[in-house]
Structure formats: C-alpha cells, structure tokens
Amino acid sequence: xxxxxxxxxxxxxxxxxxxxxVELKSVNHRYFEFNCRTPRGYSFLDDKLKSFVxxxxxxxxxxxxxxxxxxxxAASEVEVNHQLVSGYLxxxxxxSEKYGVPNxxxxxxxxxxxxxxxxxxxxxxxxxxxxDVLSVAxxxxxxxxxxxxxxxxxxxxxxxxxxxxxxxxxxxxEERSPQTVKEYEERLLERIRQTLxxxxxxxxxxxxxxxVAVFADKVAVAExxxxxxxxxxxxxxxxxxxxxxxxxxDFIIQEMNREANTIGSKVQDAALAxxxxxxxxxxxxxxxxxxxxx
Numbered sequence: 001x002x003x004x005x006x007x008x009x010x011x012x013x014x015x016x017x018x019x020x021x022v023e024l025k026s027v028n029h030r031y032f033e034f035n036c037r038t039p040r041g042y043s044f045l046d047d048k049l050k051s052f053v054x055x056x057x058x059x060x061x062x063x064x065x066x067x068x069x070x071x072x073x074a075a076s077e078v079e080v081n082h083q084l085v086s087g088y089l090x091x092x093x094x095x096s097e098k099y100g101v102p103n104x105x106x107x108x109x110x111x112x113x114x115x116x117x118x119x120x121x122x123x124x125x126x127x128x129x130x131x132d133v134l135s136v137a138x139x140x141x142x143x144x145x146x147x148x149x150x151x152x153x154x155x156x157x158x159x160x161x162x163x164x165x166x167x168x169x170x171x172x173x174e175e176r177s178p179q180t181v182k183e184y185e186e187r188l189l190e191r192i193r194q195t196l197x198x199x200x201x202x203x204x205x206x207x208x209x210x211x212v213a214v215f216a217d218k219v220a221v222a223e224x225x226x227x228x229x230x231x232x233x234x235x236x237x238x239x240x241x242x243x244x245x246x247x248x249x250d251f252i253i254q255e256m257n258r259e260a261n262t263i264g265s266k267v268q269d270a271a272l273a274x275x276x277x278x279x280x281x282x283x284x285x286x287x288x289x290x291x292x293x294x
Contacts, residue, residue: 001149001152001153001242002149002152002153002155002156002239002245002293002294003145003148003149003151003152003244003293003294004147004148004149004151004152004154004155004292004293004294005026005027005028005029005059005060005148005246005292005293005294006026006027006028006060006148006151006292007025007026007060007144007145007147007148007151008023008024008025008026008143008144008147009023009024009025009140009141009142009143009144009145009146009147010022010023010024010140010143011023011136011137011139011140011143012136013135013136013139014069015132015135015136016071016128016132017071018068018069018070018071018129018132019067019068019069020066020067020068020069020132020133020136021065021066021067021136022064022065022066022133022136022137022139022140023064023065023140024053024062024063024064024065024140024141024144025062025063025144026057026060026061026062026063026144026148027060027061028060028061028291028292029059029060029061030059031059032054032057032058032059032060032062033060033061033062034050034053034054034062034064035061035062035063035064036049036050036064036066037063037064037065037066038066038068039066039067039068042066042068042129044126044130045066045129045130045133048130048134049064049066049133049134049137052134052137052138052141053137053141056141056145057141057144057145057148057294058244058294059244059246059294060294064137066133066137068129068133077119077120078117078118078119078120079117079118079119079120080116080117080118081115081116081117081118084113084115084116085110085116088110088113088116089105089110092105148294151292152293152294155289155292155293156239158289159235159239159286159289159290160236160239162282162285162286162289163232163235163236163286165282166228166232166279166282166283167229167232169275169278169279169282170225170228170229170279172275173221173225173263173267173272173275173276174221174222174225176269176271176272176275177220177221177222177267177272180267180268180269180272183269220266221262221263221266221267224259224262224263224266225259225263227255227259228256228259228260228263231252231255231256231259232256234252235249235252235256238252244294245293246290246291246293246294249290249293250287250290250291253283253286253287253290256283256286257280257283257284257287260276260279260280260283261280263276263279264276264277264280
C-alpha cells in the first residue's frame, strides 16, 4: 500500500499508575530522520523508540514527543545531611554561649534550615518503563501509519488520474503524427510547383519521396510513445506494491520526462507541440506528488 510521508499520531494512556503521552508527526525527507524529545533523565528511551518507529517507517523526517507523569506510587527516600546538622548545632551553641541567649533549637526549627534534608527519588525500573512507553508508542504509531496510508491512497488516485490524462494525450499525438508527414509532403510539392511553375521542368517524384522519408524519420515519435506507455505500466505496478517505492517511482518520472522532451524536440506541428507541453505539465505534477510518497 502506498504511504504518504506526512502523518500524525498521538496516544495518551495511564500505564502502571503513570500518565504517558506519545505524539509523532512527519514531513518529507529523502531518508529516515528521527528526532525524539523525552523528559530529562529519560534519554535511555530515545534509541529504543527510534528502532521501534524505523521498523514500520522507512522514509520521512519524524519528530516524536514523549511526556511522562509522576508514578502514583513512586517511592522516595529522605536523607539527613548529618554533617550539615552538626555544623548548624555547633554554630547555634557558639551563638548561645557568646551572647548569652537560650539555645532553644528544636528538631522542627532545625529542619527548616537549607539542605538539612535531601529527597531522592528511588531508582526506576528502566525495562518496565520502556515497556510501558512502547505500549503507548505502538498505538500512536498505529494512528500515524494509518494516516500516512490514507494520504497515500489519495496520492495514488491523483497520480493514476494524471497518468490517464497523459496517455490520452499520447494517443492523440500517435494519431496526429502520421498526418503531419502527409501534410509536409503536400506543402513540399506545392512549394516545388510554385518554384518550377515558370519553368518547363518536371518534378522529380523520387527526390520528393526521399525528402519526405527523411522528414518522416526525423519526426517519428513511435519509439518514444511506446517507451512512455511502458513507463506508465511500470508506474502502475509500483503503485500496487506493498513496500516503500517513492525512490523507484522518482526514477521512472525522470525517464518519462526524458521521453517527453525527446517528443517535443521532434514534433514540427504547433498542435502537437501544445500537446507535449500539456504532457510535461502533468508529469511535473506527478513528480511533485511522488515527493510525498514513502
């Protein structure tokens, strides 16, 4: 299934008492580029999330945002800075003795001094947290990929529609091209008649036929139109593949454009020249759409 390189996905859930939100979005890029923003202290999640996403996405510039709430039962440890407490007590004793004031320090008053207590969050289980985040990321990526698939179907429909338009124009060129040779022969004969009108000279029909044959060879576009049709068959085949095909289609578009340019250089008829311009315009629109395909 064809996928677009633009997409968005988001999931928010509470897992093991912790609120986890995963959001990702992407834009076009030649390769896979992944940027992950996780809370400070949780960078161990980055590589795992990158591998997880890369397993399902091959191209695009992807930004992922992860937010983590506090766990409901997150254990914390309170430590007393005994060295600092001893220093405070010695200092207050010194003040009491020197200035004759009561040393009425209490545990409550002592606890109000800076840095007496240090609160440490208990070490987290990285494996469990990774599993929890990945379970939420999976649903966000599901939504993300689903959106890319829907956008891809729209791109496919647009490309195939333009391909049909081009093939229709190619058919008109194929039908019109032989007629231009006949018209050239008629114009050539008329010019020769006008030139030799005042002279008693017969027209050398063999020379005329040779000249017409040379012209016909110069303006023949049958080979190019056959190759152009072949390229469109390849394009249709690629659009049915269940794998990333953006780069392959991009190459085919280059070949299509080359054939269209060759046809344009050969046609000697204004009507055909306009048709070639229309073909090149549609190919360019297809090329722009292909830039969005994974």
